Amino acid sequence: MGTSPPRRFLYRGRSTEARTGETLLAAVSHGGLPLLERSLRYHRPRAPFCGIGQCTGCLVRVNGDPTVRSCRYLPSEGDRVDSPRGWPSVRRDLFGLLDLLFPQGIDAFRSLRRPMFATPLYQRVVRRLSGYGPPPPGVPPPEPSGPLLRKAEVVVVGGGASGEAVSHWLQAHGAHPLRIDRALGPTNGVGPDVLTGTSVTFLTPPRPNQEYPFALLGFDSAGGGVCVSARSVILATGGYDASLLFGNNDRPGVMTADLALAFSPEQERSWFHRAIVVGGGDRANEVLERLGSRVAAVVAPGEIRPDVVRIASELDIPLYPRSLVLRARGRSRVRGLDLKGRGGGPRFSLAGDAVVLAHRRLPNVPLFRLAGARTVWHPATAAHYPEVDPSGRTSVPGLYAVGPVAGPGAVTPAAVGEAVTVGAGERPVVGPSPIAHEVPAPGELEGYYRELLREPRRGRWIACRCEDILLREVEAASRAGYRGGELVKRYSALGTGLCQGRYCLPDVVLVLSVLEGRPPPEVGTVTARPPVFPTTLRALSSLDTVTAEEAA
Amino acid sequence: MTSVPRSRYRTVIVGAGIVGLYTAYHLARAGAGPTLVVDRGFLSGGASGRNGGGVRQQWETRATIRLARESVDAYRRFGREFGFNPWFRQGGYLFLAENAAELERLRTVHDLVRSEGLPSEVLSREEVALRVEGIAPGAAVGGTFLASDGTLYPFPVVWGVYEAVRSLGVDVVFGVDALGLEVRDGTVVGVRTTADTVATECVVNAAGGWSGDFSRRCGLEVPNVATRHEIFATEALKPFLDPMVVRPSDGLYFSQTVRGELVGGVLVPHPTGTSTGMPSSARFLTVMSRALVGLIPRLAPVRVLRAWSGFYDDTPDGFAVIGEDPRVRGFVHANGFGGHGFMLAPAATRRVAQAVLREATDLDPTLFSPARFLVKAAPSVAERLQLG
Known part of the structure; x- marks a missing residue:
């Protein structure tokens, strides 16, 4: 290559x-x-x-x-x-x-x-x-293909650092995991045991009595499909950076740390020159280490951790802990950010051509939900995680979690590898893992939104980017007596777009928790639905699943 | 703990779906005394919030055609009456025939529909291709079409009726499950719920997929079966399809919403009963995609966003159950709509309200009667156009 x-x-x-x-x-x-x-x-x-x-x-x-x-x-x-x-x-x-x-x-x-x-x-x-565009022009109908069926002892879903580490551990111990990753292009060691550009969902709920309890469907971006039956599945689906609610929070230049970190300042293209980083923990640290020369300021909804303070002071970057983010300035591109100190602090503005959201990392849990694994609410990040033991076992025998999706630092690749090779489902799940997030403190984000919602608003507060649903529509639904995430979703059409609620619901649940006066997990989440990612009819129709299911 | 505002009501309706709420609406408008609606879940959590929004008047019996026609009129007026826009778009319903025998069967339906004064049309292969852009050659030999059928958004209809009944003084309580009847001398005197026991002289079973469960909890044998069906939605496209398209041979149906998404389903057998829950299956997605792409190959690159499922409340003969149960005085059925509660609710619930008020109704005395399952005779008439 x-x-x-x-x-x-x-x-x-x-x-x-x-x-x-x-x-x-x-x-x-x-x-x-x-x-x-x-x-x-x-x-x-x-x-x-x-x-x-x-x-x-x-x-x-x-x-x-x-x-x-x-x-x-x-x-x-x-x-x-x-x-x-x-x-x-x-x-x-x-x-x-x-x-x-x-x-x-x-x-x-x-x-x-x-x-x-x-x-x-x-x-x-x-x-x-309405609509994104006319239906695509005529294309030849997909080839009717039989089930492309594979069997695997272990499937590792996710090709990030933890997926890679657990795969290496397994290979070093004589196992041959099938690795599936949604990202495009080669991760390390492309071969018959690596499927890239492929998103997966479960064909059926796990059937614990069978030799191969898991039936996974994988769909690649070219429109092909594969059916995999597996004895064990390790989900290393990782996390993503959350959105944040403020005025004009959809302005070009507002981006997640995921996108900002895909940008390398060495290359000639420049997505931004002076970014305002939102966040004071691990992720903000990462952004400063990689892109420090292009960071104008660090603001955080809560406290800023000492290691972030240290690196920021080395780079002479001003810090604004405990700030309410009110509004992005600029019309067709971000030019700055209006803020206010929490607890009645002064209003102030910062200049910058990007806002990088690095304040909160959320786990990718839909596959756990589809497999029927229990999840547990963790107040520190205000998110549901799969319930796991120190070896990454979930409540579904044979299904494991590793890496950030199981809580950072809590489940090591070696522990999961050992548990998988020793045999699945012998020890019971012992309870939720201790999740080692240091910021924000439990309840911090709810407190942040409680304070923010009292502020006068300027600009459009976009709750759902995909469908252009405004925060005020969410509040109107709540005022009209529609309570809970499921109902507000139906009332406002929030979360029904292409991202399927990944960027709107986590924050809206916190807002609803403030409006309804009950803890976020009681406000409820929305049921996980297949496919996990938008999948073409061509890919879905490429598999004869009825036969595949019989074969599995 | 949720509680019920009063201890006594004239009528208690079990199920706050479209059938229960619309019944409450007709009762409140008729000044029928205090009404309570209880629901085990949340508003729109059952089939009323999970259906594909189709409203058609093409049926195999006059009785159903008349109810459907009245409902279409009601949905046309809905925005004015209830303050919510249901986006009822009359783009027509197109039934596809794959072969001559099916076309013959559809033609029989067409003759009946026409004889009821509705301008149904029989379409040739070419006319079908004009209405379903990009249909595969040879996929259909023809079809039938009725332009005044259409699709709507179920949610605003539910919100509209819900807010209307509340402003008319009806109490609607969620998260409360009805456990059984209190009966004295063969007459309803109350209903036991997870919150309280409520005194009432009339209980309406409008629990949709759970109505069979509720009747059985009341000690009454009924043939209602909860059947799970799945449905999916794609990304939003610019308008290219006006009618709801139905293929009776495999139960494929789909339409394009005002917002541009394709919404539809296909028949995939599932275990029955409410205890199986409402999961969505990847198998449905693949079967549905095969059926749709086989019919309209150009849709292959379109992406599916999500799938969900809900219950049909099926009866053996395909007719709803409307009226007082002959075994318990004061127990009124408004169920068994077999996936068509939304289509028929505005008209059918007027008859339910009449049954509650013991007024005369124009409803066919045999087809919809709860008594029909108590006699041991094979049904002579059945409504078989189930899907779509």
């Missing part, structure tokens, strides 16, 4: 190159952070936000397919890439007027009801305005 020629593709009509292994997003970012999308309802400008293929900030149309995530797509020679939304262009979009015309938001459930004879007309207009 490495010597193949760059691939040329058309980006907004201009010939562009992608080097080998370079994603479409990287290839189109040479002039800085690209503006690729307009939001669904108000046509607000959107730029990449998450960098890990979950949000809607980097959607582009590739050869007519309207919702390709450019951070997850390797361009092919001759691709035609453009932005499906925005008229006449994504940069200057006339529909952006909707954002100015409806400062209170559009109440889709109460408006456009009268007069009765006009409703078909309203529906036509709304239909035209």
Whole structure:
């Protein structure tokens, strides 16, 4: 690898190159952070936000397919890439007027009801305005394939550091794990035992009495599928950086640490020059270590940890602990942040061309839920984790957790490797693991939101980026008596977009906890639904699961 | 602990889905005295919040066609009456026939629908292709179509009726399960719940998928079976499909919502009964995708976002159960809608309210009667157009 020629593709009509292994997003970012999308309802400008293929900030149309995530797509020679939304262009979009015309938001459930004879007309207009793009152009129907069935003693899902470590441990001890990772391109040691660019879901709930209790379906980005039956499954699905609620929190330049860390300052492209980092713990530390020269300030909802203080003072970066983030300044790009000291502190503003959210890392738990594993609420990060013992065993025999998804530092790869090779399900689960998060303190984020919600608001507070749902719509639902996460989701359409609630629900649950006056776990979460990630009909139809299930 | 506001009600309705709430609405409008609605879960947590939103008038019996036609009128007026926009879009319902025999069967339905004064059409292969863009050649020999059928968003309908009954003084309590009846001399005098025992002279079983469970808790044998069905939604696309498309041969149905998502399902057998819960299966996703892509190959690159499931409350003959149970005076059934509670609720619940108030109804005295399951005779008429 490495010597193949760059691939040329058309980006907004201009010939562009992608080097080998370079994603479409990287290839189109040479002039800085690209503006690729307009939001669904108000046509607000959107730029990449998450960098890990979950949000809607980097959607582009590739050869007519309207919702390709450019951070997850390797361009092919001759691709035609453009932005499906925005008229006449994504940069200057006339529909952006909707954002100015409806400062209170559009109440889709109460408006456009009268007069009765006009409703078909309203529906036509709304239909035209909705949707990401026309359905993709005609393509040949997928080849009807039989089940591509594999058997594995151990499957490791997730190719990050902990997935890699546990795989190495197993290999060093004579096992041959099948490794599946959603990220594109080669992780270390591509081979028959590594499936990259593949997302998985469970075909059936685990069947504990069978020799191979787990049936997994894997779908790759090219539209292929594989069915794997496994004796043990180790989930090393890791975590992701959460969003945060503040005014204009969807402005281009507001991004998670996941995206910021994908950016390397050595390369010529510059997504930002002076970032304001939000957070005072591990993740903020990581951002400072890697991108310190481009950080203008560190602000934190809570305290800032001593090691972060140390590295920041070495780099002469000012620190603002215990700050309320009120609003991002700037119109088509972040220019700064309005803040206020907590506990009645003064208001102040900071200048910067990016806001990097590194305050809270959430575990990727949907696969645990789909497998029926018990989860436990951890107040320190205000999130549900799988319930595990020190060897990573979950409540489902044969299903293990390792790495950050099990709580950082609590479950080592060696402990899981040993438990898996010794034999599954012999010792019972002993209880939740001690999760070693130091910030924020338990209940800290609820306290933060309790204080923040009392502040006067400026700008649009976007609760759900995918569907353009505003915080005020969530509050209106709560005021109208709709209680609990499930109900508010249905009332506001929050969390029904492409990220399936990953970036909105964790914060909305905290807001609801404040509004309803009960602890966040009682507000409830929303049931995990397959597929875990958006999957094409082509990939889903490529497997004859009825036969696969019989074979398994 | 949730509690019930009063100790005595004229009527207690079990189930705050569309059928229970709409019944409460008709009762409140008729001034029928204090009404309580209890629900074991949360608002829209059952089939009323899980269905595909189809509303059609093409049925195999006149009785159902008439209820459906009345319901379509109600949904057209819904936005004005209830203050919530249900986005009821009359894009039509298109039934696909894969072969000549099926087309013949659909033609029989079509003749009946026309004789009821609804302008149903029989479509040729070419006409089907005009209405279903990109349909695979040879996938259908023809079909039937009724333009005034359509789809709506279930949620605003539920919110609208819920808020209407509350403003009319109906008490609606969630998280309370009904455990059984208090009966004296063969007459209902109360209902036991997980909160309190409530005195009442009339209990309405509108518990949807759980209605069979509730009747059996009351010691009454009923044939209702909770059948799990699954459904999925894709990412939102620009409009390209107007009608709801149904293929009776395998139970495939799908439509495009106003928001642009494709929403639909297909028949995949599951174990029955409410104890199996409402999980979603990857197997359904693959079967559904195969069926859809086989019919419209160009949809292959479209992404599926999520799938969910809910219960149909099925009866052996496919008709709902509406009316007073002949075994217990004051116990009224409003269940067995077999996945069509939403379509028929506005009209059917008017008859339920009439049964509660012991008023005369225009409902067919045999087809919907709870008594029909007590006689040992094979049903002569059945409603078999189940899916979609």
